[in-house]
Amino acid sequence: MSLLKVDNLNLQFRTDEGLITAVENVSFEIGAGEVLGLVGGSGSGKSVTAKSLMQLNPSNSVYSPESSIKLELEEGGVDVLSLKNPRELVIVRGGAVSMIFQEPMASFAPALTIGYQMVEQLLIHTSMSKRAAASLSVEMLERVGISDAGKRFHQYAFELSGGMRQRAMIAMALSTKPKVLIADEPTTALDVTIQAQVLDLMKDLVKEFGMAILFITHDLGVIAQVADRVAVMYLGRIVESGPVREVLHSPSHPYTKGLLNALPKLDALDEPLTPIPGDIPSPLERPPGCVFHTRCPEVLADRCDSSIPQRTNVGKDHSVSCFAVDSTGKTA
C-alpha cells in the first residue's frame, strides 16, 4: 500500500510577469520501504513538488482545486494541502514527513549546537524526555557513521566537514522516524566516495524503518544506485515513470532517451556525447501541447504542438506520455 499519494498536482506561482506554471498534473505514489527517484533538468519542478508535500512553497503559490496530496498513516489519512495552521502542519514538517536538502548549512542554525537542535526537534515531534532525546540523538549520529558522536553532539555545524554535516542532517531528519523522507539533491555537493557512503546508508535506513523516500536528483547515476522506481520530469510534467532498471535500460520518452544519451558510456568513452538540442524554454513561454516538442527529435507535425499526450502504459507499472510512442514503448 502506498504511504504517499500525489494526485493531479497543479502548482502555479504569481509573479510580476504573470502566472508561472511550475507543476502540471503530476501524480505519483510511494510505498513503505520504497525509493522513488525524481529526475529532470533544472527548473523542471522537482523542488517545488517536494516542497508541496510539506506546504513549504511561498505565499505566491497557487494549487489548483483538484490537486491532492494524501498520507496514509497508521493513525489515519492526512490531506496535506488542507492543513492550515502551524499546529496541523507539524505532521508534515519534521513529523511524519522530513526533508534533507542539498546544503546542510541551511538545515542547522549556526548559533546552536547540533545536539541542541536534534533534541529540540525530538521534543517537538515526540513525547520523549530530554535525556532520552539526547541519547537517541547521539545514537543516530553514530548510526550515520559519525565517529566521536558524543563530542560532535556538542559542536556547531561550522565545526563539521561538509560530509559530516550532511550525515548529521540525515541523522536529524531520521531521528523522528518520519514515514516519508524527502531528499532534494542530498549528495550533489559531496565528493563521490562520501556520496556513495551516504547513499548506501540511506538505502539501509529505508529498509530498516520502512520509510517511503522521494529522492530528487538531476543525476541518473545516483538514481540507478538508490531508486526502485523513477519519474522523469520536464517543465513541470512527468513524462515517463517506471521501474528504475526498465526506464534506464529501455527508455521510451524522447526526453528520457536524450538524458541517457547525454551521459558518457564507460564502454565507449571516445564517442562524442550527444546533448539534447536547444534550450529549456522559459516558464513564461511554456510550449503548448507536449512541453518537450520544441526540442524533440521525434516530433509529429500534426499533434505535438497542439495536444497534450496522455499517459500510456508501455509495461508493468511503466508509463509514458508521448504521441510518438506505441504501446510496446517503441517510437514508430
Ligand SMILES: Nc1ncnc2c1ncn2[C@@H]1O[C@H](COP(=O)(O)OP(=O)(O)O)[C@@H](O)[C@H]1O
Ligand atoms: N517562489 C517562486 N516564485 C516564482 N517561480 C518559482 C518559485 N519557486 C520556483 N519557481 C519556478 O518554478 C519552476 C520549478 O522550479 P524548481 O522546482 O526549483 O525546479 P528544479 O528543482 O527542478 O530545478 C522554475 O521555473 C522556477 O523558476
Ligand SMILES: [Mg+2]
Ligand atoms: Mg531543485
